[in-house]
Amino acid sequence: MFRRRRWNIGTLPVSDINPFTDTIARKVEWLPASSEWEVAADCFISVTRGREIILGELMQRAEGRGVIAAWEHRGARWELMGIAIQEAGVHLSYPFLFTFQEHIYCVPERAEGGPPVLYRAIEFPLRWRRIGELLSESTAIDPTIFEFDGRWWLAHTDPGDRQARLMMWHSRLPFGPWEPHCGNPVKRDPGSARGAGTPFIWKGDLIRPAQDCSLNYGSRIVFNRVCELTPHTFREEPVGTLAPDLKGPYPHGLHTISISGGLAAIDGSRYVCDPRAWLYARRQRRARHIQG
Secondary structure, three states: OOEEEEEEEEEEEHHHOOOOOEEEEOOOEEOOOOOOOOEEEEEEEEEEOOEEEEEEEEEOOOOOOEEEEEEEEEOOEEEEEEEEEOEOOEOOEEEEEEEEOOEEEEEEEOHHHOOOEEEEEEEOOOEEEEEEEOOOOOOOEEEEEEEEOOEEEEEEEEOOEEEEEEEEEEEOOOOOOOEEOOOOOOEEOOOOOOEOEOOEEEOOEEEEEEEEOOOOOOOEEEEEEEEEEOOOOEEEEEEEEEEEOOOOOOOOEOOOEEEEOOEEEEEEEEEEEOOOHHHHHHHHHHHHHHHO
């Protein structure tokens, strides 16, 4: 009742990570903490044309509802640029970024507000245009879009079991129409199902980061090597992990990774004591209950 979990975003060199080993996230450059917000997490990084920019969830303690914010690396530190995407009365998180035909797109999680929505950058990273819904009849936890073997794939977990039931969809274009994988749910495993950031190619293998929620939500990242992925088949195997540094400032969790231009953006958490923690938790539950 009297403790809360505080999240923050940091970066570290990609050279410090190997998805085929069990690694500790050390030498992380964390964003400056602020008393104005409770959560800065679900980070996605873009390093282009000499600019290092992160989009992530930002949530103020009093309101308990997330918006998508942007940070830029300026000089020797990360600075908050402003709010990039927000929706009235809807909690936003996990602003998944991808590029298609030289345009930057974002698919934030908005499961409390309905199906996932696609946004296109008009002036990256602060101006976006809403394009439309991706799955008209399905809500999605941590929607993740990637291209593999000539198809586009949309992976997410099911709101009915957001930690364990992995769903897959496929399409010829990232805008859809999306067809469900024949094996949905393709995986049931709280230890390696829920998405944890952008899939990437490592030495010829497709790696899908996932959250390890087997003991606690977002405790560490599990790297899955995708062995087989077609509209009819799916098979992957865990090959490594990325865990928080128990001696660092955020030792109690790590659940998102995004890689661009030699940098990896991650998030970390720590528990802090707060006599009013129960009150903030009740306000958040009430706000989400009203929204639902």
